[in-house]
Amino acid sequence: MTDKLDLENEQKWLGGHDRPFYFFGPCSAETPEQLRSTASGIHKNFKNVFFRAGIWKPRTRPNTFEGIGIEALEWLKEIKREFGFQITTEVANASHVEACLKAGVDVLWIGARTTVNPFSVQAIADALEGVDIPVLVKNPINPDLALWIGALERINKAGIRKLGAIHRGFHMTENGPYRNYPNWNIAIQLKATYPELPIICDASHISGKPELIPHVAQKAIDLDMDGLMIETHINPEVALSDKQQQLSPDQLNEIVNGLTPKSKYSTDVAFKSKLEILREQINQIDNELIERIAERMSLAKQIGQYKREKNVTVFQIERWQEILSRSLKNGVALGLNEKFIKDFLNSIHDESIRQQTNNHKNV
Ligand SMILES: O=C(O)C(=O)C[C@]1(C(=O)O)C=C[C@@H](O)C=C1
Numbered sequence: 174m175t176d177k178l179d180l181e182n183e184q185k186w187l188g189g190h191d192r193p194f195y196f197f198g199p200c201s202a203e204t205p206e207q208l209r210s211t212a213s214g215i216h217k218n219f220k221n222v223f224f225r226a227g228i229w230k231p232r233t234r235p236n237t238f239e240g241i242g243i244e245a246l247e248w249l250k251e252i253k254r255e256f257g258f259q260i261t262t263e264v265a266n267a268s269h270v271e272a273c274l275k276a277g278v279d280v281l282w283i284g285a286r287t288t289v290n291p292f293s294v295q296a297i298a299d300a301l302e303g304v305d306i307p308v309l310v311k312n313p314i315n316p317d318l319a320l321w322i323g324a325l326e327r328i329n330k331a332g333i334r335k336l337g338a339i340h341r342g343f344h345m346t347e348n349g350p351y352r353n354y355p356n357w358n359i360a361i362q363l364k365a366t367y368p369e370l371p372i373i374c375d376a377s378h379i380s381g382k383p384e385l386i387p388h389v390a391q392k393a394i395d396l397d398m399d400g401l402m403i404e405t406h407i408n409p410e411v412a413l414s415d416k417q418q419q420l421s422p423d424q425l426n427e428i429v430n431g432l433t434p435k436s437k438y439s440t441d442v443a444f445k446s447k448l449e450i451l452r453e454q455i456n457q458i459d460n461e462l463i464e465r466i467a468e469r470m471s472l473a474k475q476i477g478q479y480k481r482e483k484n485v486t487v488f489q490i491e492r493w494q495e496i497l498s499r500s501l502k503n504g505v506a507l508g509l510n511e512k513f514i515k516d517f518l519n520s521i522h523d524e525s526i527r528q529q530t531n532n533h534k535n536v
Pocket residue numbers: 473476477487488489490492493496521522525526529
């Protein structure tokens with residue numbers, strides 16, 4: 174069970190910008206000139222953005238560039254003064270929070286490597302007690318929705334009502350097209366749990382390379398996410414961190430201009446009536462599906478009863494493999510996705526086994 178979050182209306186604290194809200198800027202602040210020229214390049218095309226730059230960089234191994242540190246906060250303040258952007262950076266401990274509050278940073282974010290550790294998140298929450306500043310919480314490295322929600326709750330309990338989430342994808346063990354696997358369903362579940370919570374998609378960390386960013390950013394918009402974070406560097410080739418995924422301000426402009434904006438509804442009458450007809454049909458099918466699944470469970474329960482009487486095992490591997498391969502063949506022939514059919518049938522089989530092994534307790 175999840176508690177309700179006490180949230181302030183996003184339109185107000187995100188500055189009333191038109192959705193999607195944009196978070197652009199380099200992975201790391203490197204020099205005052207690098208920040209200034211990046212901000213200036215962004216400012217040519219975008220006025221209403223949050224300017225992001227990492228100052229303390231949590232790197233996998235030491236002896237790599239770990240960020241400029243507190244000195245760069247002064248550079249960020251200059252960006253705010255010169256371009257009017259709101260400024261945002263990552264905090265990983267209480268002293269980072271303190272330094273950012275002192276410097277007047279507008280928005281803080283908590284990184285994925287911090288969100289995984291409730292002790293670290295709590296220390297940040299304690300440092301934020303009594304402070305009114307927007308905080309964005311990136312998803313933890315592992316695909317664990319409860320951990321993400323736990324971090325949001327800790328920050329919210331400290332009194333932060335200007336709260337948002339950043340979806341930056343999850344650690345992958347296999348090779349794939351992405352740097353971080355998006356697991357879009359986790360972000361969707363977060364939105365379904367807290368519809369008022371803004372979610373920003375960090376398209377750069379999911380993509381890991383410029384070619385994928387348009388696809389990931391468009392998917393985020395299609396999924397009704399509230400904003401986009403895209404790393405931008407005046408000269409990505411010489412960037413001191415994440416150079417393979419940063420865009421130049423011109424590339425950024427081209428990609429963002431190429432995105433198709435989407436809205437929740439359409440006022441088009443023909444569209445609305447077509448949608449209504451199709452949705453009614455879906456309702457009917459869902460009702461039938463649920464009724465048929467209930468019938469199937471009742472048959473499985475009867476089988477379970479006979480098996481109990483004859484001391485026969487509940488799990489029957491040959492029978493199960495036969496069901497799986499037949500339904501997979503049928504489903505694929507009908508154009509259904511193989512993984513979807515497997516997941517669907519496995520979930521039915523799990524429930525059937527649960528019903529047969531324990532009729533009385535809901536375990
Ligand atoms: O056929 C059976 O023996 C069943 O109990 C039904 C069923 C199923 O629900 O599909 C459940 C458990 C077995 O592992 C195989 C199939």
